[in-house]
Amino acid sequence: MSVWIVALAALITAVATGIGAVPFFFVREMPRRWLGLSNALAAGLMLGASISLIREGIAFNLVRTLVGAAVGVVLIIAARAALGEREELAVGRLEGADALEALMIVGIMTVHSFAEGVGVGVSYGGGGDLGNLITAAIAIHNIPEGLAISLVLVPRGVPAWRAGLWSIVSSLPQPIMAIPAFLFVTLFEPLLPAGLGFAAGAMIYMVATELVPEARKDATDLTVAGVTLVAAVAMIIFEAVL
Numbered sequence: 689m690s691v692w693i694v695a696l697a698a699l700i701t702a703v704a705t706g707i708g709a710v711p712f713f714f715v716r717e718m719p720r721r722w723l724g725l726s727n728a729l730a731a732g733l734m735l736g737a738s739i740s741l742i743r744e745g746i747a748f749n750l751v752r753t754l755v756g757a758a759v760g761v762v763l764i765i766a767a768r769a770a771l772g773e774r775e776e777l778a779v780g781r782l783e784g785a786d787a788l789e790a791l792m793i794v795g796i797m798t799v800h801s802f803a804e805g806v807g808v809g810v811s812y813g814g815g816g817d818l819g820n821l822i823t824a825a826i827a828i829h830n831i832p833e834g835l836a837i838s839l840v841l842v843p844r845g846v847p848a849w850r851a852g853l854w855s856i857v858s859s860l861p862q863p864i865m866a867i868p869a870f871l872f873v874t875l876f877e878p879l880l881p882a883g884l885g886f887a888a889g890a891m892i893y894m895v896a897t898e899l900v901p902e903a904r905k906d907a908t909d910l911t912v913a914g915v916t917l918v919a920a921v922a923m924i925i926f927e928a929v930l
């Protein structure tokens with residue numbers, strides 16, 4: 689597995705985020721319900737992908753996978769705490785509450801895609817098939833995330849193409865993180881299960897604390913539960929078929 693394939697895969701997942709802005713070339717506003725459904729779909733795909741990562745990790749080493757998952761959760765909590773402080777500083781340079789909300793969503797998405805970049809990188813460390821599967825899951829899941837970003841930006845007067853660009857920017861940590869993560873787990877192979885666990889732990893934590901609560905704001909609990917479950921199961925079946 690070459691590092692270039694990993695770089696390309698992670699770049700594809702980043703660009704996929706921009707696809708979420710495409711509907712806004714045709715409409716300026718969208719029913720909020722779509723945002724709820726999008727977030728639920730993204731949550732389900734991420735959950736399914738995380739389960740695949742954990743299964744792969746456990747096949748190598750159970751304890752290291754679990755330790756990695758715990759470290760992943762702790763690191764996301766720490767990153768969020770750090771971002772919370774920095775956000776207030778950055779917001780000073782922008783005007784108005786709308787800018788604040790826009791920046792919040794881009795900022796949160798960026799921490800989030802950091803973990804997803806690690807997910808792409810470490811999954812290629814586990815082999816090409818696992819890498820392709822996780823890349824596909826993250827790329828597809830990024831589309832509703834780009835939609836969520838555009839849904840905030842476009843009604844505030846940001847042109848669709850710029851909303852698309854912001855969406856891609858929010859996912860740029862993916863190619864940036866994927867390469868070192870891949871090199872790390874291939875150079876220090878005993879740490880591969882820890883890396884797989886790390887990405888899965890971080891992503892499951894984000895599903896629980898970010899994507900699902902976001903989805904519940906704009907869709908009924910039953911819809912959120914149904915869409916998340918179906919997407920996660922579809923992802924697991926997709927893996928079994930491959």
Ligand SMILES: [Zn+2]
Nearest residue numbers: 800804829833
């Ligand atoms: Zn995501």
